[in-house]
Every structure is written in C-alpha cells, then in structure tokens.
Amino acid sequence: CxxxxxxxxxxxxxxxxxxxxxxxxxxxxxxxxxxxxxxxxxxxxxxxxxxxxxxxxxxxxxxxxxxxxxxxxxxxxxxxxxxxxxxxxxxxxxxxxxxxxxxxxxxxxxxxxxxxxxxxxxxxxxxxxxxxxxxxxxxxxxxxxxxxxxxxxxxxxxxxxxxxxxxxxxxxxxxxxxxxxxxxxxxxxxxxxxxxxxxxxxxxxxxxxxxxxxxxACGCNHSLCVECAASKVSESIEGRAPAPPYWPDNAREGIHGGHEPSLLELDPSGPLFTLVASMMNANVFAHPHGLVSKSSPKSFEVVKVELCVNSGLWRSYSHRKVETQTKWASGPIVEYGVETDPDTAMMGKFGMQRNLNEKFLFHGAPSSVVDTLLSHGYDPRVGQMDGMFGGGFYLAELASKSSQYIPCPGCGQNCVQSHQKQCSCPPSEMKMIVYRTLLGNAHVCTQYNAEVYKGRRAPLVDKAKKNGPVFDSIIAAKGAGGLLHREFILYDQHFAYPEFVVTFKRSLSPVPQQYVSLKRSYNEMAATIEREAVEPPASFRTRELKRSANEGVDVLGDDAHIHRAESLFHRLSKTSMRITKVELIENAKLEQRFRKREVELRAKEGDSATTILAWHGTGVDENIESIARDNFRLDKVKTGAYGEGVYFSERADVSTGYARGTGKLLLSLLCLGRVFDGGSNMQQLEPGFDSHRAPGVGHRVIFNPDQILPRYIVHFTEVSA
Known part of the structure; x- marks a missing residue:
C-alpha cells in the first residue's frame, strides 16, 4: 500500500x-x-x-x-x-x-x-x-x-x-x-x-x-446564486428540491415524481462512474480487518456504481440544508476539508455548499442493511449506544476505513464486528454507500472523553447554556481515543443522503491508472457538466452520398465529399479495392466538441496545429455506429506500440487490414496539435504534446477523443484480377 x-x-x-x-x-x-x-x-x-x-x-x-x-x-x-x-x-x-x-x-x-x-x-x-x-x-x-x-x-x-x-x-x-x-x-x-x-x-x-x-434582496433568480438556490430548496416542502446538475435526466425526473426508491446503473465508461471509482481508491491504506488472503487490499475493484433516486429522502435532506443555513446565519461556520472534496472552485457544479461543510463520505454495512438505508435512511432510534460517540451515524472520508465494517458475504466474518478477523474465502462482491452529507457546524474532538461523547447527540455549542443549540456533527480527529483515521458522526437522519451504491471487490492489484488521480476525475466530470449545459442534443444520422447526374464534379454537393474520399482512398495506397458507397456522418454534438478543441489547439500552437483526414479500420460492424454516435472511447482501445490512444493511418491499405471483413472504413478529421515523432514502447502521451506520429506507415495516435471527428463511412470491395 x-x-x-x-x-x-x-x-x-x-x-x-x-x-x-x-x-x-x-x-x-x-x-x-x-x-x-x-x-x-x-x-x-x-x-x-x-x-x-x-x-x-x-x-x-x-x-x-x-x-x-x-x-x-x-x-x-x-x-x-x-x-x-x-x-x-x-x-x-x-x-x-x-x-x-x-x-x-x-x-x-x-x-x-x-x-x-x-x-x-x-x-x-x-x-x-x-x-x-x-x-x-x-x-x-x-x-x-x-x-x-x-x-x-x-x-x-x-x-x-x-x-x-x-x-x-x-x-x-x-x-x-x-x-x-x-x-x-x-x-x-x-x-x-x-x-x-x-x-x-x-x-x-x-x-x-x-x-x-x-x-x-438577491432578485437574480439564477441557478448558481446562493440566495436563489436557498429559496428554491425551501420550496422542497412542496416536493420540488433541485437535483444535482450531474444527475442523468431520468434521475432528475424520478427525484420529483414521488416514486418508490430506484437505482440507476451508471455507464462504466462515463465520467461519473470514473469519479466514484476514484473516490473509492483514494489513499488506500493498510488495515487489520477486511483482508484478502490475509493481506490488506491495495485497491478496490469497482464492479458497478448505481445512483440512488429517493424523492422522500432527497426532499428531507434539501430542506435540512436550508434550515442549517438559517440556524447559523448569525455566525460563520468553520470549514473543514476531507479526502473526497472537489476543488472548491467547482463545488457549485456538483451542487455542494462549502459554507455548510457538504461532503461525500463513505459508510460500510452488511448487505442486509444496505437496502434499508437506501429506502428509509438512517434511523437514530436503532443506533447502538456503545459506540465511541454514542448512538450516531458513523462515516469515513476513506473507503479503506469503511470497508473494514463490511463482513465477508460468504462466511459473515473478516470485519471489525466479527469474532474471526480473517477468512479464507475468495474475494467476492460487496456493497458500500457513498453519502452526500451535511456536517454543518461541526465539533472537532481531539481529546476523547467517554463521559462527554457517549450520548445520542453532539455536544452543546455553549456549555453554559444547557438548553442552547448543539453542534450538527462531530469530527473525531486522528489520535482521539486511539483512532488512526478520522471519523465523522451525525445524529440527524436528514443530514445524509445515500447518493451512490458501489459494488466492489477487495483486490491486491495496484490502483488502475484511470482511478489514480481524483482531481483529474473531478475535472473531467466538471467539463462534462459544462459541455452538456451548452451542447446540442446527442443525436446523429448518416446519409448516403449520391453522385450528380451532370458531368463533372459538383463542388457544393455530394460529389465533393465522394471525390475527397476516393482521392484519399487511392493516394499512397497499394490496394486492389474500390469504393462502392460513401456515407456522411452528421453529428452536431461531436462537431461542436471538435471545433472547440480545434480552436484551443490553434490558439496554443498557431498554424502548426494542423487538421487532417485519416483512416481507421475495425473488425466489428456495431463499433462503427457506436463511434459515429458517441465517438471513440479510450477505455475500449487496446494498448499499442506508440501509446494507449486511438490509431489512424494516412494510408487506406493499412487500415483495411484491420477491417477484417466488414468492408467499411471510417474516415475522420483529426486535429493534431503539437505532434511528437516517437519510437515504440510508449504508453502515455508525451508531456507537452497533443498527439503521436509513428515512423514508417504514417500511424497517427490521438489521446483525446475531442480531437477526432468521425466524418465518413466508406464502403469498399475487392476488385477481382
């Protein structure tokens, strides 16, 4: 570790x-x-x-x-x-x-x-x-x-x-x-x-x-305004609490519908799945419980992430935010950071209020309890009083700590509460909840005293006023009562909303590369939120190009596209193929991303940031439609000799070798930016560059899908001797 x-x-x-x-x-x-x-x-x-x-x-x-x-x-x-x-x-x-x-x-x-x-x-x-x-x-x-x-x-x-x-x-x-x-x-x-x-x-x-x-008074009625957001949340009593901006449309609709709680599975290749998996693998540390083959896990293999949609719990949580803000309006709340915090400049994009200490925290529990927590939330009436801080709801900023409280699904052992601290069962799937929590005005415990903290509520803000307000939560610091890592304790069930359910396995493998940087995952998610706020709908179509009936080339019509594809198909190629059909891909969303990236690279590199057309072959017919709709996905590409990117060639005969019988090639626009002429055995993009070029066969390697615009689907067939 x-x-x-x-x-x-x-x-x-x-x-x-x-x-x-x-x-x-x-x-x-x-x-x-x-x-x-x-x-x-x-x-x-x-x-x-x-x-x-x-x-x-x-x-x-x-x-x-x-x-x-x-x-x-x-x-x-x-x-x-x-x-x-x-x-x-x-x-x-x-x-x-x-x-x-x-x-x-x-x-x-x-x-x-x-x-x-x-x-x-x-x-x-x-x-x-x-x-x-x-x-x-x-x-x-x-x-x-x-x-x-x-x-x-x-x-x-x-x-x-x-x-x-x-x-x-x-x-x-x-x-x-x-x-x-x-x-x-x-x-x-x-x-x-x-x-x-x-x-x-x-x-x-x-x-x-x-x-x-x-x-x-504020009066701006703007979504990013604190005052306006508070007034909107106060209307949540009527059932309209605003959902976080990164939730999918079907989740936003469900949160206002008053329906039964539901779980929406996230796309494993999407930025939100990557963000949650990065949270799970942030600072994995060695611990004595929840072992794998008698060894502490080095990472958590995330199998599935589900978004919990529960309109009742969400309304209660949102209403409590407004109450907390009003409660402490007379004095500022001391702000505390946790391991899962986004950069504070982007907290608004995730619908989080920094001045109320709104955080993402983990809670580990047996599988039999998870469904109850998702449906009804934490109930303080059933909390056990023998905890260090009484009958509260205990959470952690690191998944490693919460994992220790989840028993092995096979034998029920191998956790903090069990008599047997280890087991020989193979790693199996278990669940952990990522809560959106409201710490509010938190009391920090640095010196533990059982007589003070063993109760059903946090300490008084002013000890002299026995009937005065109490703190909203307790943050148990490292070293308090022998704790090796911080704990966060809530005493109000409406101060936590179970936002994500993570199905995972404990693993002895290192943290996967895409989950190493939590900051990068937050940046990618924030960029997606901004992009989807201004992008056109994610629709696309392909249109078969028709040759003009007149002689010559119609430079303003389909002839120009067909002529371009044919000239590139035969240029530099040693192929016995001929083109039978050309389809034009029309995808406004991908084109907007591409043009935006093109402008960025031209501003950075000047005229050297050239744009070219290059070929890509795939042996799976379904991949072509997927690429035309959603562009290339880096998580689907295989590692190549010149980096873990998407490979293209300026020669059609090179790409036809990868088509493997589909009879189709993709012809895409590539914005190259600053090009690195590199040798083999490279894994990542060379720092300071935007793409790679392989010597010899004219391979181009792109590491950012926004630098790719799929433009044509070219159908070809072999010409007999």
Missing part, C-alpha cells in the same frame, strides 16, 4: 508541475489582460456570491456593480514561478482570499497588475481578512480583489486580542517559524491570514462594490 501510494503521489506531482509549466508558458512575459465580465455570464453571479459572503459592511448592504477578469501579468507569473519550485503544494484555487485595493481608479487596473512588484495588490502588512470588513459609508464605491492563494505550511491558528492583528502579523513576519509561509489569526468569529510572500496570492478578479444603506 505504501508503494502504491508513493507511485500515485509521484504521478500526481508530475501532472501538477506539467499543468503549472503549461500555464506559466502561456502567460510568461505577457502583459496583464483585464477584461469585463458581462452581468449575464454565470461567472459574474458566482463571483458576486463570493463577494457577498466574504465582504461585510458595518451598516447596510452592498451591491456588485462591475466585475473584471485578470489574466496573466507580473503577479500571476510570480505566483506560478514560486509554486513550480515547491513540492506537493497545490493552489487553493477557490478564489477564497478577498481584500480591498488601495487603488480606486479603474483605469489603472491593468498597470497595477502588470507592475513587477506583485505586492502592490496586497493590503498593508500582507493581512488578508475573511470576512473583509469595509468601513466606507453608504453611497461610496470600493474595489475588491478576489484571489487564489497557497501556503506550503500554515502555522497553528493564533488568537489575537482586540486591536492586536497588526502586531501579531509583524511578529510572525519578523520572528515566526521560517518554515511556515502563512499564519492564521482569529478573533471573535473573524479570521485573518498573513502571507509571508506577496507571490503567494494571484489576483483573478476585481469587483466594483457599491455600499448601500440597507441590505439588498
């Missing part, structure tokens, strides 16, 4: 540095670009919500009137340069840090971010305050900067007395631990962060904020 974890971290670190270097190369030496974000864009509403949450005014309210996007510049370049030299440090990428600019002239914004001294965009003493308090009076206008940040090591949160923030900051900069490049200061609900280096911040957006006499 340690070797597997080390290999995974090395791969992730390599991918991280490649991403940083690519972004740095794109902006290096270029002036900062400051452009307007129209109020109609979704980005405007999301950034407006961040500002509304992070910025406070002493009296009244605020309104975001304008928004500018900042790209590149000296500050961004310094940020990436410093980040590229650090090991295993990721930018927060959540646009969390919000501070006011001393420069209030919008005409100087571009010069401000182009200046070589990046600290110009930092407030005095490098102090970042969240929430940011603006002392300005009603009617005034200020500029607020929203930035990414990173810290290699943050010192332990320090309490600062009233008026002591600046003094504490100076002490840290002068005498603080030099290994720490940030310190957190706290005082009566306000958190401030001091960064040692100005280059730890990268300005991304600037908002013009108008101070109002009174708080303003």
């Amino acid at each position: 340690l070797e597997n974890d080390k290999r995974r971290r090395v791969l992730m670190e390599k991918a991280r540095k490649e991403e940083i270097q690519a972004e740095l190369a794109h902006i290096k030496g270029k002036s900062a670009l400051v452009d307007d974000v129209p109020p109609t864009e979704e980005k405007f509403f999301r950034l407006r919500n961040i500002v509304r949450q992070k910025v406070k005014v002493r009296k009244g309210g605020l309104r975001v009137t304008k928004l500018w996007r900042v790209t590149g510049g000296a500050a961004g370049e310094k940020f990436l340069q410093r980040l590229s030299h650090l090991e295993n440090v990721h930018p927060v990428n959540d646009l969390e840090e919000v501070y006011s600019l001393r420069h209030t002239d919008t005409r100087t914004l571009q010069q401000l971010f182009c200046d070589a001294n990046a600290t110009l965009v930092l407030p005095a003493n490098n102090l970042i305050s969240v929430p940011l308090s603006l002392p300005e009076t009603a009617g005034s206008t200020v500029l607020v900067c929203v930035a990414d940040s990173y810290a290699a090591k943050t010192s332990t949160p320090t309490l600062a007395g009233k008026g002591k923030f600046a003094a504490k900051a100076k002490d840290f900069m002068r005498t603080g631990d030099k290994k720490c490049d940030a310190v957190a200061l706290a005082q009566s609900g306000t958190r401030k962060t001091v960064f040692r280096h100005g280059s730890q911040l990268r300005p991304r957006y600037v908002a013009e904020v108008e101070i109002l006499e009174s708080a303003e």
